[in-house]
Amino acid sequence: MNIAVEARGLGVERGGRSVLRELDFAVPAGSLTGLLGPSGCGKTTLMRALVGVQARVSGGLTVLGAPAGAAALRSRIGYVTQDPAVYGDLTVRENLRYFAAVRGVRRGRRRAAADRAIAEVDLGDHADALARDLSGGQHSRVSLAAALLGGGPAGTDRPELLVLDEPTVGLDPVLRRDLWGHFGRLAAAGATVLVSSHVMDEAERCQRLLLLRDGRLLADEEPAALLRRTGAPDVEAAFLHLVDEAAAGGSRTGE
């Protein structure tokens, strides 16, 4: 199987309004794919649909060969919500030991699984600090570590699909570079990594791009191909080009 996520006519309705409309795209397995678009364009809703916590999803959405939200998928996906979803009144290590337990890691292996995830996000010095006492960036790294945790009894089953909702927002440039490097290595090791961001210059670190605006897909291609097609110098300019093009096309057809 070389397609990790496939959407066919995907739509989501929230509060009587279409938040996502007629999306068709495919995410290749083992790729580092960026989901880019301005705030409020539907990135989070799309990610929630992928991990199976979004209500009122229509159309087809296949994840790792199963319909999105299938119970068997839950142990194969790592998900980071936009706000750091960790317990502020637990230490970093206590948080991760708990999430390891929920991922099915045996009691004796939880500490090791937690410590490995903590090392991956470079929080070793803060393992025994309460999460609420950490800075914003450290806080979101704890949340990221929880998604990177291995599952299964031995804690060695790494998630096959990582769905990361704006994991690098508010982080310092060095850390952002390190994390993107880490995402690249995870993809190289075989995981499919889908990262959302509203910062267009993060696109250059992705092998593939999904550009989203107003619930519609503007592009689904490789960054180089996107720049060639639009003749734009960077992804931000390409995005603007596509928006203008869509607006012009819309006015011509009288929409």
Add this chain to the structure above:
Amino acid sequence: MLLNPPVAFATAHRVLTQLRHDPRSLALMIVVPCVLQALLAWVFDDKTTFDRVGPSLLGTFPLIVMFLITAVTTLRERRSGTLERLLAMPAAKLDLLAGYALAFGAVAVVQAVVVTSVSVWGLGMKTAGPVWLLGVVAVLDGVLGTALGLFVSAFAATEFQAVQFMPAFVFPQFLLGGLLVPRDQMNGVLRAVSDALPVSYAIDGMQRVAAEAHPAGLYWRDIGVLTGCILLALLLGAATLRRRTP
């Protein structure tokens, strides 16, 4: 929806660890009911009134405290995104609820044992029946409070609302449960409503232990009804945990 004991135990352990990091709340949960019981003993100068009212009140503290703490904790979990994360992980909803019930049930046991001991041996409260039967009702009251709190947290959007649900949900049960006016002196309508409320059975059970040397059939019926209500509230609570949300 099958129960997965390691996840339930890990959840209980996590909730208790959170409480351990908040020693002030823990102290309030244990100390406040004891102080209130002492105040009650002091207000009722004559010992017989305290012996009559004390046991009934003994069951109300665990209910109120556990209701509040569970409602607020669960609400926080819903709002902080941790619940969404857990539901996207291989955790059954029942595992999480069972974890909460286990953790707060354990706190309810400690609270019930301490308050009962202080009332009986510290304040000289006398009951006709064995003291441990009071403890059984007190623990069930605490667990009932947890179960109701879990259920109610689904209908509160903020911590303020969750706290306001306490007088709305719990006080009517105290008024109609026979704390102020014995249930058999109420008019037909009130009596019928009172029969349908779980706290009535908790107070009945307490009063039987206070008055009867060997509470038997009716006491255990009260215990049975309470247990049934706890299971029902937990199932309702599970139904309010939605994996897919708008």
